[in-house]
Amino acid sequence: MPIRRTKRGAERSPLGGDYDVVVCGASFAGLAVARELAGAGRVLLLDRYEIGERQTSACAAPTEWLTALGLEPSIRQTFGKLVVHTPHSTARFPLPWTFSTFDYPELCALLDDQNDADFETAKVERRGRAGDAVEVHTDRGAVAAPLVVDALGWRRVLSRAGYQPPDAPLSRGLEVHPPGASGELEIWIDRSLVPAGYGWSFPARDEVRVGVGSFDPHYHVKDPTVDLAARLRREAVRYQGNWIPHKLRRAVDDEMFFAGDSAGHCLPLTAEGIRTALYFGIALGRELREVLEGRATRAEALRRYGAFSDDHERKFRWMLRAQRAVPRMPPRLLALATRGMASRAFTHWAFGHYLRIAPPEFARAARLPAAPVEEPLAA
Ligand SMILES: Cc1cc2nc3c(=O)[nH]c(=O)nc-3n(C[C@H](O)[C@H](O)[C@H](O)COP(=O)(O)OP(=O)(O)OC[C@H]3O[C@@H](n4cnc5c(N)ncnc54)[C@H](O)[C@@H]3O)c2cc1C
Numbered sequence: 001m002p003i004r005r006t007k008r009g010a011e012r013s014p015l016g017g018d019y020d021v022v023v024c025g026a027s028f029a030g031l032a033v034a035r036e037l038a039g040a041g042r043v044l045l046l047d048r049y050e051i052g053e054r055q056t057s058a059c060a061a062p063t064e065w066l067t068a069l070g071l072e073p074s075i076r077q078t079f080g081k082l083v084v085h086t087p088h089s090t091a092r093f094p095l096p097w098t099f100s101t102f103d104y105p106e107l108c109a110l111l112d113d114q115n116d117a118d119f120e121t122a123k124v125e126r127r128g129r130a131g132d133a134v135e136v137h138t139d140r141g142a143v144a145a146p147l148v149v150d151a152l153g154w155r156r157v158l159s160r161a162g163y164q165p166p167d168a169p170l171s172r173g174l175e176v177h178p179p180g181a182s183g184e185l186e187i188w189i190d191r192s193l194v195p196a197g198y199g200w201s202f203p204a205r206d207e208v209r210v211g212v213g214s215f216d217p218h219y220h221v222k223d224p225t226v227d228l229a230a231r232l233r234r235e236a237v238r239y240q241g242n243w244i245p246h247k248l249r250r251a252v253d254d255e256m257f258f259a260g261d262s263a264g265h266c267l268p269l270t271a272e273g274i275r276t277a278l279y280f281g282i283a284l285g286r287e288l289r290e291v292l293e294g295r296a297t298r299a300e301a302l303r304r305y306g307a308f309s310d311d312h313e314r315k316f317r318w319m320l321r322a323q324r325a326v327p328r329m330p331p332r333l334l335a336l337a338t339r340g341m342a343s344r345a346f347t348h349w350a351f352g353h354y355l356r357i358a359p360p361e362f363a364r365a366a367r368l369p370a371a372p373v374e375e376p377l378a379a
């Protein structure tokens with residue numbers, strides 16, 4: 001069991017006060033928002049755990065994203081190929097860019113160094129109103145700010161309409177972290193493991209993150225995870241898992257902002273949600289900075305950031321279609337398809353487009369690209 005360093009007993013003094021921005025959730029999305037607000041105002045970051053204390057992912061992301069944010073020291077291993085196994089084939093996809101696995105506590109510490117927000121451990125429970133400001137009620141009291149961000153993950157605690165698994169558009173993910181080493185980033189698309197989903201083995205220098213994700217939230221992944229670990233002769237130790245959203249949700253309501261898993265910003269099919277949490281978190285942080293520096297109102301920030309997120313809806317919808325189609329392919333056709341797609345030309349084309357859904361240059365750009373306003377998504 002991981003050791004919790006969350007404040008206990010007398011350390012849990014009451015929380016209160018007014019801030020310019022309250023960012024709830026201090027993982028990828030929340031830390032990205034806070035980074036963009038450095039020096040711009042009084043910002044409070046809240047999380048139920050200490051920063052970096054609780055990892056919930058295999059922690060693999062495009063290397064360029066990690067370097068763009070100065071997070072290279074957290075990188076554990078880098079891969080230029082993705083190995084895809086099906087029951088009838090093994091294909092090696094030569095990637096046009098690399099993926100890296102990283103150390104979660106170290107990455108969070110590096111990202112946290114880039115903000116000047118106050119940080120408190122508190123469990124966020126619900127929201128209220130204090131005049132024009134939004135009140136965030138926690139187990140240590142309430143704080144208020146005109147600008148409040150929910151970066152709390154799939155549960156979207158501060159939303160008026162919550163998600164209830166297993167009857168929500170969520171996938172299940174579970175993995176183990178045995179010690180060991182390997183040179184290959186591997187995935188398995190195999191119905192004997194999981195009817196709709198995939199298994200993975202992501203090495204990170206001295207440990208291997210082996211897990212299974214099911215797109216069907218009703219399908220339990222504990223046994224498949226143990227099964228995959230056994231197939232790979234790895235120990236099933238150090239479990240961690242979570243629900244993974246696979247549908248975009250509205251990233252704003254009438255007064256609040258949502259980023260990362262809380263806005264369904266995790267990509268369907270691949271369940272890649274770190275890059276997108278950073279991307280949308282940065283976009284949101286830039287909008288909030290405009291407000292703090294007097295160049296925009298909250299209403300304008302709500303409209304612009306909401307439109308920016310909505311503008312990605314078509315790409316997310318396509319990824320969701322692919323997520324539904326792949327498990328329906330007959331295994332022999334799937335084998336043929338993966339072998340055919342492993343050509344350099346196809347891989348470069350497909351993975352190039354995939355990276356551009358949330359491109360690493362964005363981390364370096366100074367301002368949001370103009371976003372056309374589309375039909376708003378249902379909250
Ligand atoms: C098993 C598994 C493996 C995965 N592997 C990968 C991968 O390799 N690469 C990838 O890109 N994506 C991966 N994902 C998806 C990825 O983990 C998420 O998309 C990503 O973590 C989203 O970031 P976030 O900041 O939005 O939310 P989270 O990382 O979930 O952070 C939410 C934060 O809010 C805090 N919090 C939650 N509720 C409360 C509360 N009530 N009060 C206070 N604080 C609270 C949490 O402690 C946490 O710090 C994986 C997911 C799973 C489940």
